[in-house]
Amino acid sequence: MSTATSVPAATTRERVSFRDRLSNPWGRPRFLALTTWLYILWSLVPVLLAVRFAFNSGRSRTSLQGWSLRWFWQDPTLSVFHDPTLQAALKHSLVLAALVMVIATPLGTALALGMRRWTGPSAGAANIVLLLPLVTPELVFAVGMFLLFTTAFGFIGLGTTAQAIGQVTFTLSWVVLIVRGRLATIGREVEEAAADLGAPPLHVVGRVLVPLLLPAMAASLLVSFALSIDDFVVSQYLASGADTTTVPMRIYSQARGGPTPALNALATIMLVVSLLAVVLAYVIYRALTRGEDQGSAVKQLAMDVG
Amino acid sequence: MGSRWIWRALAVPGLVWLAVFFVVAFYAIISVGLGNVTTLYEPVPHWNPLDWNVGYLWAALKAVVPGGDTWDTFLRTLIYVFVAVVLSLAIGYPVAWYAARHAGRWRGLILVLLVLPFWISYLMRMFAWTNLLAENGYATRALSALSIDTLFQHLGLLDGSDWLGGQHIAVILALVYGYVPYLILPLFAALDRIDQRYIEAARDLGASPAGAFWRVVVPLSKTGTLAGIVLIALPMFGDYYTPDLISGSPKTAILGNAINGYVQGGPNKSLGAALTILLSAFLLVFMLYYLRVVRADQRAAAGVA
Numbered sequence: 001m002s003t004a005t006s007v008p009a010a011t012t013r014e015r016v017s018f019r020d021r022l023s024n025p026w027g028r029p030r031f032l033a034l035t036t037w038l039y040i041l042w043s044l045v046p047v048l049l050a051v052r053f054a055f056n057s058g059r060s061r062t063s064l065q066g067w068s069l070r071w072f073w074q075d076p077t078l079s080v081f082h083d084p085t086l087q088a089a090l091k092h093s094l095v096l097a098a099l100v101m102v103i104a105t106p107l108g109t110a111l112a113l114g115m116r117r118w119t120g121p122s123a124g125a126a127n128i129v130l131l132l133p134l135v136t137p138e139l140v141f142a143v144g145m146f147l148l149f150t151t152a153f154g155f156i157g158l159g160t161t162a163q164a165i166g167q168v169t170f171t172l173s174w175v176v177l178i179v180r181g182r183l184a185t186i187g188r189e190v191e192e193a194a195a196d197l198g199a200p201p202l203h204v205v206g207r208v209l210v211p212l213l214l215p216a217m218a219a220s221l222l223v224s225f226a227l228s229i230d231d232f233v234v235s236q237y238l239a240s241g242a243d244t245t246t247v248p249m250r251i252y253s254q255a256r257g258g259p260t261p262a263l264n265a266l267a268t269i270m271l272v273v274s275l276l277a278v279v280l281a282y283v284i285y286r287a288l289t290r291g292e293d294q295g296s297a298v299k300q301l302a303m304d305v306g
Numbered sequence: 307m308g309s310r311w312i313w314r315a316l317a318v319p320g321l322v323w324l325a326v327f328f329v330v331a332f333y334a335i336i337s338v339g340l341g342n343v344t345t346l347y348e349p350v351p352h353w354n355p356l357d358w359n360v361g362y363l364w365a366a367l368k369a370v371v372p373g374g375d376t377w378d379t380f381l382r383t384l385i386y387v388f389v390a391v392v393l394s395l396a397i398g399y400p401v402a403w404y405a406a407r408h409a410g411r412w413r414g415l416i417l418v419l420l421v422l423p424f425w426i427s428y429l430m431r432m433f434a435w436t437n438l439l440a441e442n443g444y445a446t447r448a449l450s451a452l453s454i455d456t457l458f459q460h461l462g463l464l465d466g467s468d469w470l471g472g473q474h475i476a477v478i479l480a481l482v483y484g485y486v487p488y489l490i491l492p493l494f495a496a497l498d499r500i501d502q503r504y505i506e507a508a509r510d511l512g513a514s515p516a517g518a519f520w521r522v523v524v525p526l527s528k529t530g531t532l533a534g535i536v537l538i539a540l541p542m543f544g545d546y547y548t549p550d551l552i553s554g555s556p557k558t559a560i561l562g563n564a565i566n567g568y569v570q571g572g573p574n575k576s577l578g579a580a581l582t583i584l585l586s587a588f589l590l591v592f593m594l595y596y597l598r599v600v601r602a603d604q605r606a607a608a609g610v611a
Contacts, residue, residue, distance in 0.1 A: 029404065029408050031400075032400050032403060032404040032408060033404060033408070035397075035400045035401060035404065036400070036401045036404040036405065036409075036416065039397055039401045040416070040419045040420070042483075043419075043422075043423050043483070043486075043487065044419065044422065044423070046431070046434035046435055046437075046438055046445075046483075047423075047426055047430065047431055047434045049434065049437065049438065049444065050430070050433060050434035050437055053437060061437045061440070062437055062438075062440045062441075062442050062443040062444070063442070063444075107319055107320045107323060108320060110316040110317065110319060110320060111316070111317050111319070111320030111321065113313070113316045113317075114313050114314060114315070114316030114317025114318070114320070115317050116313070117313040118313060118314065118317060126317070126321055127601070128597060129321070129324050129325070129328065129329065130324065131597055131600060132328065132593070132597070133324075133328055135536070135537070135540055135593045135596050135597065136540075136593070137540050137541055137543055137544025137585075137589065138541065138544055139544030139545070139546065139562050139565060139566070139582075140332075140335070140544055140582055140585065140586050140589075141328075141331070143335055143565065143569050143578065143579065143582045144328075144331035144332045144334050144335045144582075145327070145331045146569065146570075147331075147334040147335055147337075147338045147349070147351070147569075147575070147579060148327075148330060148331045148334040151334060151337075151338065151349065151351045152330075152334065152351070152353070165327055166327070168323070168327075169323065169324065169327045169328055169331075172320060172323065172324065176320075201312045201313075202312065205312070205316070226425055229427070230425070230426070230427040230428065232427070232428065232429050232547060233544075233547070236570075237569075237570070247427075248427050248428075248429040248430070251427075251429045251430065251433050252429055252547055252550070252551065255429075255432070255433045255436050255551050256436065256470075256550075256551065256554055263433070264433075264437070267427070267430045267433060270427060270430070271426055271427065271430055274425055274426070274427065275422075275425055275426070278425045
C-alpha cells in the first residue's frame, strides 16, 4: 500500500499548506504529540512539586525554600521521624500492606488455578463475583464492610483485622487477574504432558504449575502491597482510632488543616515505597520469565484494567 | 476427570472469602437500610427479608427526588460526573490515540508515564493540588498571572479568588485529574487493537481523514470507550474525598459526601445505608454493562488463543 495518495514529494514540500498537513494521516501529528506531552506534564508535575516541598528547609508547602532533610528527620519534634502520629501512620500502613500481600497472594493464586478448569453456569457466577469488586464503587463496598463489622461480625469489630480483611477482598480480584494472565501464556500443554507422564493432580499443581507461576506470584505480592498502601476509603471506614490510621488517612485529615512539609515528607516516603514495589514486581516478572515470548507487560496491564 | 475436585478445592477458600466478605457485606447494607434503630439511633439490621422495614428506603427515595433534601446534591453529582467524563474524554482520547498509533520510539516511555499516576496514591495526588491551589500556591499565582482567574470570574465559573473554597470548577477539574488515567488505559487498549489497514482501506476508498476517523475508528473503539467511561464514572459516584480536600464546603457536596456524612458522622446510619442501596441500584446497570463487555472480551481472547 503506497502512501503516495497524500504524502507530497519532498521537492514540493514548501508548498504543502497547513490544512494538508493537518489532514495528512501519515504525517507527524504534532497537535496530538503536544497534547500528550502536555497531559503527561500536567499529570505528574503537581506530584513532583509536592515531593519537592518535602525537602524544603522552611515551613512553606507552597514555595521552594532551599533543600533540607528537616521534615524527614532533622526537625526534633515535627519531622516524620520524630512526630509520633506521622510515625504511627507510616508503621501502620506498612504492617497492613504486609498482612494484605501475604494473605491475598496465596488465596488469589489458588482461586485462579481452581477456576481455570471450572466451566458451566456456576463458574460464570463465580467469575462475576470475582469481577464485581473491581467495578463496585469503593464507598459502597466500604459502607457494607463497616456495617458488617459493626453488626453481624461484631466479634471481629473495627481495627487492623477488619482493615486487612477489607483490603484483601478487593485485592483478591487483582491477584486472580495477574495469575490468570500468566496461566494463559503457559498453556495447557505443560500440565497435560505432566499428567500423561503419570503425575497425580497434586504433583501437577505443586511441581509443574506453581514453579511456572512464581513470577506471577511475586508480582501479585508486590502489586497487592502497593494497592494496600494506596488505599484510602476501606482503611478509613474500618479504622477504629488513632492507632489504625494509615498514611492516606493522615493526608486526608491534615491536608486542609495547615500541615507542615512533614506531611509532604510522609506522602513522599509512601510514594517511593509504593512505586518501588511496582517496579520491583515488573523487574522480577521480567527476570523470571526471561527468554519466553513476552508481550509488553505494561500493555498486559492496560488490557487487564480495560 | 476424576481429578476435578482438586481444582474446585483450590477455588473454595477464595470463593468463600468473597462470598462472606463481599456478598454478605452487601447484604448487610440491605439489612441495615431495611432494618430498624435502637432508641440511641444505633442501627438494628433485619437479616430476615420477612422483617424488612421499608421506612428508611422510602425516606431516602423521597430525599433524592425533586423537592427532597438530597435532590440538590444528587443533581450536582450528575452534573459533576457528566462534565468530568466529557472533559476526561476530550483529554484522554487524543492522548490514548497518540500513544497507540503515533508514539513511535517514545511509545514505551509514554506508556510508563501514562501508567505511573495509577500507582500514586489518589490522596497524594489530590494533596499535591492543595499545595498548588493554596492562596499563594504556584498554580494560583500562574492562573492569576495569566488572568485566568479574572476570566473565570467574568464567566461566572469562579466565585471570589479562593480556588479551594467551594468552587464547582475546581472540584470538577480535580475529578478529571484524579480519574483520567483510568480512562486512558482502556482507551489505549481499544485503539491499539484497531488494524491500521482498516483506516488505510477507508482512505483508499476516498474517505477524508475525518471521515475515516468517525466512520472507522470511532465505531471500532466504541465498546472500549464506553467501558472506560463506566470505569471512571463508577468511582466518581462514590467519591467524597475529592470535594472534601479540594473544597470542603457544603456548596460542592455530592452524593458520596451525603452517604459518608450519614454513615461515618451522623446518627442516621440507616438512612445512609438506604441511600447506598439506591446508589447501587442506580449504578448496577453500568456495572452489568461493564461486566458484559469484559466477559465478551475474555471470550474473544480465548477464541483467538
